Amino acid sequence: MTISVILPVLAPTPFLRAMTEFSIKTLCAHADAPFELIVVEAEYRHFECPSSTYDEDPRTEIDKYLNFNPKQGCIREFNAGLDAASGEFLVSTGNDVIAPPGWDTELLRIFSAHADCGAACLAAMEPGAIVGPHHDAERRNVRQPEVGDVDEVEGMFSPFMMYRKGWRLDDAFVKTYSDSDLVMRMHEKGLRCYRSCGLFVHHLARMT
Numbered sequence: 001m002t003i004s005v006i007l008p009v010l011a012p013t014p015f016l017r018a019m020t021e022f023s024i025k026t027l028c029a030h031a032d033a034p035f036e037l038i039v040v041e042a043e044y045r046h047f048e049c050p051s052s053t054y055d056e057d058p059r060t061e062i063d064k065y066l067n068f069n070p071k072q073g074c075i076r077e078f079n080a081g082l083d084a085a086s087g088e089f090l091v092s093t094g095n096d097v098i099a100p101p102g103w104d105t106e107l108l109r110i111f112s113a114h115a116d117c118g119a120a121c122l123a124a125m126e127p128g129a130i131v132g133p134h135h136d137a138e139r140r141n142v143r144q145p146e147v148g149d150v151d152e153v154e155g156m157f158s159p160f161m162m163y164r165k166g167w168r169l170d171d172a173f174v175k176t177y178s179d180s181d182l183v184m185r186m187h188e189k190g191l192r193c194y195r196s197c198g199l200f201v202h203h204l205a206r207m208t
Contacts, residue, residue: 003035003104003162004087008078009095010042010071017046019204020095024062027093030101035091038064040081042071074175079168091162092179098202099160107162110152110194118167118191119183121158124203131158133197155195156180159203 005027011017024037039047039062048065064084068077082090089108093099103122110120123132132155157179167186169178183193 002033002087002108003089003091004038004085004165005035005091005093006038006040006078006081006085007093007095008040008042008074008081009047011044011046011095016095020047023093023095023098027099027103030099030103032102032105035104036063036085036087037061038066038081038084040066040068040077042068042077044069075169075171075173075178079171082165082168085165088165089162090165090167091160093160094203096204097159098204100199100201103160103199103201106196106199110196111162113151114192114194116190116192117194118186118189119161119163119193120152120196121155121161121193122196123200124159125200126203126205129205130200131155131203132195132200151198152194152196154192156183156193158195158201159205160201161193 007020007024009020011020024039028037041047045067047062048067064081066077066080066084068080071077072080078092089111091107100122106122107120111117124130132153161179163182163186167182170181173181186193
């Protein structure tokens with residue numbers, strides 16, 4: 001498959017497990033094409049055998065499952081998911097991220113539009129903050145940006161980011177700023193990170 005999505009999970013409570021299920025189901029329902037879903041779960045095995053909620057829709061099946069018990073840390077676990085991926089393009093996300101319709105088409109469009117694209121990401125609406133354009137953000141989660149919108153800008157952070165297979169996060173980081181470090185390493189190679197201003201993910205920051 002063209003795209004592999006890596007989802008690290010640590011879900012000790014029923015609420016976090018339900019949020020993870022919703023994140024996965026929305027990710028699958030809002031994709032325009034099939035993709036490979038890799039779940040990397042720490043400590044528990046809640047998603048090793050998908051629950052009956054997934055059986056209703058075969059698109060929500062987990063393609064590859066990795067487990068770490070004891071946990072190794074978010075970065076090392078995520079890199080294991082990257083190593084297991086078969087897609088040409090890799091997407092990093094979280095179980096507190098809700099993807100919009102057409103997320104895969106939009107991210108691939110950015111790579112097609114810019115030969116120097118190292119990473120493509122979507123804008124994000126977070127509790128008390130917006131990563132991306134603020135004007136009419138609530139109305140802009142549509143498949144086509146409105147007239148006058150800027151298609152994309154350069155950015156350093158997004159909870160939903162795509163890059164080509166071969167890039168990894170630096171194991172020296174525990175969690176924070178590992179994505180910024182990745183972008184800076186891309187810049188050193190002459191690549192740029194573009195953020196779509198046409199689509200927003202919902203990011204329930206600090207929920208997990």
